[in-house]
Structure formats: structure tokens, C-alpha cells
Amino acid sequence: MTTSKRDITLAVFDHTLSAGLGLFIAALGTTIHRQWQPYTLIALLVTIVIATIMLRAWRGLSLVIPFGAAIIITVQVLMQSGPGGDVLLPDQPISYVWIIGSIATVGLGCFTPRSWFRDEKVTRTSTTVA
Template identity: 40%
Template structure:
């Protein structure tokens, strides 16, 4: 026999669900911070006078944002965005020797504000794009209507 659970304790499945959400949010913060770190270091790289590092850093950012949105919804997307923002802003400050990883020039502005815009775009995309539900085909009835059943 198992001991009865107190009335104030949530059921085990509810606690496990909450723990899962907390773990996913923490992992998203770490992912966003890692993407912000990698992107900040790489965004100034150029290949043949083209801003290849900036393009790749922004692609990595939008990929992480979309993955977090698809993975667990807006909570992980916002957590990843927060991790990204904190790391990018910390690395944009002047270092101990006076160096700056994100100077106040066009590339730095595109990296800083462009990344934020990409997180916002991912937040406002239609939720059906991130759903595993199969959409009904156009012109078909999504569910049978009880009133239409005739034998």
C-alpha cells in the first residue's frame, strides 16, 4: 500500500510536467546564450569582402529561435531570446583593455537589432506552423457532423 498524498501536494504528473517546463526553459536560456556568444564572436568575419560571419550568425539565431518555438512554445522562445540578449549585451560592453566585440557600426547594429527582430518574428509566426496536427485538406470536412449522419 502506498501512503496517501496530502491534499496540498500536486499530483505527480503535474509536478513532473512543471519540472519538464523548468528544465526546457533553463536549457533554452543556455542555448540562447551559446548562440549569442558564437554569433558575437563570428559576426564580424568577412569572406571576399562579404559579411559571411554576420549572415551565418543571424541564420544560427533564427534557427535557434524557430527550434525553441517548435520545441516547447513561447516560453522556451522567450527564454532563449533572454539568454541571447544578455550575452550579446554583456559582450557589447567595453572590455578591460578597451576592446569592444560589437562596435557601434552598421555590422554591430545589424547583429544586435537584427537578432532581436528574428526572435520577434519567430514569436509572431502562426502557431499552426509549429503544430504536429495534420491540417485538413481544402474543401474537405474536418470532422463529421452528427446532424448529417443518416442511415
């Protein structure tokens, strides 16, 4: 099977888009996770699960890898103190929930059942007991 230049270009675009989505969600989540506690945090974690499931349904686990890597790297970079000593993730429980939860929710999306992403119809046979 030969791989065309168009297929490679689409794969690079898909992976770049996946990483960009992870970077956007992680940057947004890191800056607003403490607003309207705990509702914003819950919405952000649900967004990560939904995005992971969407990416997995779109192209499989190959798109989840750059998405998860972008989330982990972005959260870790934004966790550092800024030039003036400001921090976006202070030493508070809700910040730890965001740090650990953002990684855990990507894993949760990875462990969803494979049958959710099949296109063929699943038929169930019923057994009758006489």
C-alpha cells in the first residue's frame, strides 16, 4: 500500500490540529480553573474527556497522543512562576485537581470502549429459554 503526499499532509495537519486543541484547552483551563468553583473546573474536565473521545473517534489513538502531550506540557509550563513571581496554579487543592485531573481525563477518554467507535451495526442475538 502506497502512501500519497496528500495522505501525509492530512496526517500532519490532523496531528497539528490535535496538539493545538490540547494547547488551547490546557491554556484556557489553567487560567480560568479557579473561577466559579467548582463548576468551571468540572466543565473543563468534561471538555477534555469529550475532546479525547472526539479525537479517538475521528482517527483513533494516534490523535490522542499529541493532544495529551500538549495538555501535559502546557499545564507544566504554565505551572511555573512568572517573571514577577506570579503563579497561575497556586498551592491550593483545586489547582492540584486541575493538574492531576487534566491528565486523568485524557486517560479516561482513552479507555472508553472500542465498540463506541465502530461504524458497523452491532446485532444482538437473543436466546429464549423454553
